[in-house]
Amino acid sequence: MIVFCVVLALVWPYDFVSGIITAMVVGTVVVFSVDRHYRSEEFKILGLIQQMTFQIPKCPNCGKEIPQGDFEFCPFCGNSLKT
Numbered sequence: 001m002i003v004f005c006v007v008l009a010l011v012w013p014y015d016f017v018s019g020i021i022t023a024m025v026v027g028t029v030v031v032f033s034v035d036r037h038y039r040s041e042e043f044k045i046l047g048l049i050q051q052m053t054f055q056i057p058k059c060p061n062c063g064k065e066i067p068q069g070d071f072e073f074c075p076f077c078g079n080s081l082k083t
């Protein structure tokens with residue numbers, strides 16, 4: 001990010017100080033938006049992983065994934081899921 005600021009400041013056609021300020025402002029906005037985008041993507045992926053790994057209960061008897069819903073008995077083998 002510092003490199004980007006310096007490069008932008010050097011290629012800025014006006015004076016160095018206004019170039020630095022512009023680079024800082026642009027850099028902050030870019031970092032902020034990228035960070036926000038990344039965080040929301042990360043959140044989505046985490047939610048997906050959670051859904052795939054933790055939120056699918058498995059029958060302790062036959063090991064098959066129990067479909068969504070509050071099942072008291074395994075729909076595959078009839079084993080009681082309430083312990």
Ligand SMILES: [Zn+2]
Binds near residue numbers: 061063064
């Ligand atoms: Zn089962």
